[in-house]
Amino acid sequence: MLCACRASSTSCRPPRQDRQSVNREDTALPMTQQTAADTAAWTGAAAILFDLDGVLTPTATVHERAWQELFDGYLASQPGVAGYSESDYFDHIDGKPRFDGVRDFLSSRGLTLPEGPLDDDPANDTVQGLGNRKNAIFNHIVSAGVEPFEGSVRFLQAALERGLKVAVVSSSRNAPAVLAAAGLSRHFAVVVDGVVAAEQGLPGKPSPATYEYAAKLLDLSSSGCVVVEDAVSGVQAGHAGSFHSVIGVDRGAGRQTLLDAGATLVVNDLQELIP
Numbered sequence: 001m002l003c004a005c006r007a008s009s010t011s012c013r014p015p016r017q018d019r020q021s022v023n024r025e026d027t028a029l030p031m032t033q034q035t036a037a038d039t040a041a042w043t044g045a046a047a048i049l050f051d052l053d054g055v056l057t058p059t060a061t062v063h064e065r066a067w068q069e070l071f072d073g074y075l076a077s078q079p080g081v082a083g084y085s086e087s088d089y090f091d092h093i094d095g096k097p098r099f100d101g102v103r104d105f106l107s108s109r110g111l112t113l114p115e116g117p118l119d120d121d122p123a124n125d126t127v128q129g130l131g132n133r134k135n136a137i138f139n140h141i142v143s144a145g146v147e148p149f150e151g152s153v154r155f156l157q158a159a160l161e162r163g164l165k166v167a168v169v170s171s172s173r174n175a176p177a178v179l180a181a182a183g184l185s186r187h188f189a190v191v192v193d194g195v196v197a198a199e200q201g202l203p204g205k206p207s208p209a210t211y212e213y214a215a216k217l218l219d220l221s222s223s224g225c226v227v228v229e230d231a232v233s234g235v236q237a238g239h240a241g242s243f244h245s246v247i248g249v250d251r252g253a254g255r256q257t258l259l260d261a262g263a264t265l266v267v268n269d270l271q272e273l274i275p
Helices: 031-040 059-075 086-093 098-109 127-143 150-161 175-181 194-199 207-219 232-240 255-260
Strands: 047-050 164-170 227-230 245-249 265-267
Touching: 047 098, 047 150, 059 098, 059 127, 086 098, 098 127, 127 175, 150 164, 164 207, 194 207, 194 227, 207 227, 207 232, 227 232, 227 255, 232 245, 232 255, 255 265
Parallel strands: 047 164, 047 227, 227 245, 245 265
Antiparallel strands: none
């Protein structure tokens, strides 16, 4: 397999629907119109570029849990600093490369830490140390296995049956391990993850650079590729590039929030895109 990357105590929980600020059904088009709009979002495309966590697998909730555990522990030693809340994940971390998430969260609390080496000990209170600590927590959780979203797998199969190329574009450095745990590795010859981005000197989302690089590896122009994202920063990345379209998947960020970020269309489940 030609892989652009190097080739993922409790199981992954389903996405929390109670966080959705806008219910798609409240503003949905009539069924025939909605189906036509959904299908048009990927008609004529040559490839689908999937984000991983929250799009193909429910590991976004595992990332949330890992970040919560990380910062709950770290902030306990920082008197007078506001604690970590659920909204912090969406406001400062979601969709970004891991160490950018550390920096941006700390900045939101007026905190700065030494950078530390890339392989810094997870016990050290540095940007790299905290990021590596979070990674250890995440890997412990996903070691129990990952069940992909059923609707996403069906959409992936429909895309492959149409002859479309596919790739995964993830800010996570754990993308290959997660794909393997979910049984999806065989479908993706191209995976652009956090490791590849660092090796190639590509800025993370909301820059479109990692998605553009995936299109290049597929030997396609960006205009022939559909970006599928659940994170605001990822949708912004797709919107910033010259892609065919940007499909948002509302796993909790909110339909209108994703539309405002530049999504062409927002669905609750990728199965809605299958005519």
